[in-house]
Amino acid sequence: MAENTIETNLQTKENAVKVPKKANLWIKRGVPLAVLAFLALLPVFQIVEGTLNYYLHMLMYVFLYVIMSSSWNVIGGFAGYVSLGHNVFFALGAYFAGMLFLATRISPFVSAPVAGLLAMGFGLLFGLIALRTRGSTFIISTIALVLLTAEIFDNWKLTGGTNGLAMPLINLEGQFAKIPYYYYLLVVMVICVVMTYFIKHSKFGLALRAISQDETKAEVAGIPTRQYKIIAFGISGLFIGVAGAVWGSYLTYLRPSIFLTVSLGTSIVLNTILGGKGTIAGPVVGTAIMIAVNEFVVAKLGATELNIVVTGLILIFVLLYFPEGIVGSLKARNRLPSFLDWD
Amino acid sequence: MIQIIQILILGIALGGVYALMSSGMTLIFGVMRIVNLAHSAFIVLAAYLAFFVFKTFNIDPILSMVITMPAMFLVGIVYYRLVFASRADNPRFSDLTVLITFATGLVIEGVLAFIFTGIYRSTTPTYAKTSLNIGPFFIPESQLYALIISVLLIVSLWLFMRYTRIGNAIRATMQNRNAAQVVGVNVRWISTLSFGIGLAMAGAAGSLLSFVFTFYPAKHIAWIGMIMCLVVLGGMGSLVGALVSSFLLATAAAYVNFYLGAAWSPITFYLSLFLILLFRPQGLFGKKVEG
Numbered sequence: 001m002a003e004n005t006i007e008t009n010l011q012t013k014e015n016a017v018k019v020p021k022k023a024n025l026w027i028k029r030g031v032p033l034a035v036l037a038f039l040a041l042l043p044v045f046q047i048v049e050g051t052l053n054y055y056l057h058m059l060m061y062v063f064l065y066v067i068m069s070s071s072w073n074v075i076g077g078f079a080g081y082v083s084l085g086h087n088v089f090f091a092l093g094a095y096f097a098g099m100l101f102l103a104t105r106i107s108p109f110v111s112a113p114v115a116g117l118l119a120m121g122f123g124l125l126f127g128l129i130a131l132r133t134r135g136s137t138f139i140i141s142t143i144a145l146v147l148l149t150a151e152i153f154d155n156w157k158l159t160g161g162t163n164g165l166a167m168p169l170i171n172l173e174g175q176f177a178k179i180p181y182y183y184y185l186l187v188v189m190v191i192c193v194v195m196t197y198f199i200k201h202s203k204f205g206l207a208l209r210a211i212s213q214d215e216t217k218a219e220v221a222g223i224p225t226r227q228y229k230i231i232a233f234g235i236s237g238l239f240i241g242v243a244g245a246v247w248g249s250y251l252t253y254l255r256p257s258i259f260l261t262v263s264l265g266t267s268i269v270l271n272t273i274l275g276g277k278g279t280i281a282g283p284v285v286g287t288a289i290m291i292a293v294n295e296f297v298v299a300k301l302g303a304t305e306l307n308i309v310v311t312g313l314i315l316i317f318v319l320l321y322f323p324e325g326i327v328g329s330l331k332a333r334n335r336l337p338s339f340l341d342w343d
Numbered sequence: 344m345i346q347i348i349q350i351l352i353l354g355i356a357l358g359g360v361y362a363l364m365s366s367g368m369t370l371i372f373g374v375m376r377i378v379n380l381a382h383s384a385f386i387v388l389a390a391y392l393a394f395f396v397f398k399t400f401n402i403d404p405i406l407s408m409v410i411t412m413p414a415m416f417l418v419g420i421v422y423y424r425l426v427f428a429s430r431a432d433n434p435r436f437s438d439l440t441v442l443i444t445f446a447t448g449l450v451i452e453g454v455l456a457f458i459f460t461g462i463y464r465s466t467t468p469t470y471a472k473t474s475l476n477i478g479p480f481f482i483p484e485s486q487l488y489a490l491i492i493s494v495l496l497i498v499s500l501w502l503f504m505r506y507t508r509i510g511n512a513i514r515a516t517m518q519n520r521n522a523a524q525v526v527g528v529n530v531r532w533i534s535t536l537s538f539g540i541g542l543a544m545a546g547a548a549g550s551l552l553s554f555v556f557t558f559y560p561a562k563h564i565a566w567i568g569m570i571m572c573l574v575v576l577g578g579m580g581s582l583v584g585a586l587v588s589s590f591l592l593a594t595a596a597a598y599v600n601f602y603l604g605a606a607w608s609p610i611t612f613y614l615s616l617f618l619i620l621l622f623r624p625q626g627l628f629g630k631k632v633e634g
Contacts, residue, residue, distance in 0.1 A: 080438075082438060082441070082442065084445070129617060129620055129621050130617075130620060132620060132621070132624050133620055133624045135437050135438050136376075136378040136437045136438060136440075136441050136579070137575060137579065137620070137624065139378070139438070139441045139442075140378065140441075140571045140575055140616075141575075141616065141617070141620055143380075143567075143568065143571065144568060144571060144572065144613045144616050144617070145613075147564070147565070147568040147609075147613055148610065148613035148614070148617075151606070151609050151610050151613065152610065154606070155606040155607075262564050263449065266445065266446075266449070269442070273442075305453045305454075305456035305457040305560075306453060306457060307453070308449045308450070308452060308453040308456075309449070309450050309453035309454060309457070311446075311449060312446040312447065312448075312449035312450035312453065313446075313450055315442065315443075315446035315449075316426075316443055316446045316447065316450070319439060319442055319443050319446070320426065320430075320443070323439070
């Protein structure tokens, strides 16, 4: 059963390489590139007109969650180890860059990559402990990680406790203030998505997918499953840490109640599963839809309580009826528009 | 010395309630391999139910167990039938249930927050504020009653599992689902029933907690963290394990609370979870096989 699925995956991959015709390829490559070009040019209108702050803000939310969901995909989607605690990387990145800035005035833009490496290091360390377990026990340990970290940050004087840390606003006029963050996140997002593509098509990625199908068989086949899982977990923390550093400086305040809630960790998972876990385009599609839905619920119904009800109901519905997510389900039915087939 | 024994008393009193909270979750996992992360949300739901009948009909929260237990039993049966019954044979079932129940917890939280708002609540029967003095020691009356009832319920659950035919069928299903089916146990029916019983325990816990702690809709996150630690420490699916780890951690947390400060007592739970994962991932009383 398990090998069959791996084989089918390989076959679809081969087909995807063989089949595309020329016109198809134009749409396949052109639409994502056009969207990307549009996103890259959007701040120009902001500079000229200065009326796009709201849209830039929403798009940055999308970039941020795409970074988190795509990164999560490496361990949760490819290797099948569902982590509900990936926002811990986010918090680590934010607090590291924030505290460094307050102490030494080194800009978070500069320290963000270091924050990413720190998050990755922490991921490797945590993976060493938690990845000794499988399945449900692993998921539980990741929830416990969020709760433990929140508890520590809530009570630690160095991180400002529940009040958190305040950072100064960026030294730019309101009209331009968002633009550096916007581009930073956009670039990180593109790198991150491209990275998941290369991971998926590497030998490493194939091994991860084998682990998610049947870990024991993968191990018998000679894959060093333990090391691979831990490395995958570390990699999945890298860009979330970077994004955390940037986002913390953008928000100008760091609080455990923003970075370390269980619901944040869940929405990362939800976005990926909704879009299609294990696919490259899935996290992007899922994130865009979920942020639109959330924004709609908050704006139209005006209650954050209903927001988590909607989040929960969508998650249950997708898990029960479309466990492959939007991209995965469409692909299985051969209905996926070619411009969303990034695998 | 008096101090040390006093803390032990308070720790054991809380341990009883924790044991009641975790017994339902561990039963559900043991029989169906469902990691019910909505368990604490159901407890909070039951606590709100107890609060509601206390406020409107002035029904004593202990007495309200007569309402909350059957109510949660029914909720459990309907929930199991709707969501899980048809999917029990899925090989990825256990992982799937974690996310589904967690999402269910969020839905319950949101609905409760919408109806009751986020204000901290608790029921206030006359015994909620008084303590009993025994020699140099004291125990809050509410915690004493909660402890007694919890122990009674757990003992009756144990007797039920040990000495009735249905109880034996449940234990057989816990040990080996397929073999139980072969010898003629209606596994589907037993699963539904166990889910109902598990949630009835959550209902009882909700009634008792409503006067021992204050609660609010988002409280279930903190409680599920605690219950998870108890269940994993004891070994997923082991009732004895849940019982032992409840008393163990409750007393440990009480001492930590006294010597290091209140902030550290939840940390005790999470740290013990990671320690047990490091040295004995299957838990104190767990079997080596995991989902």
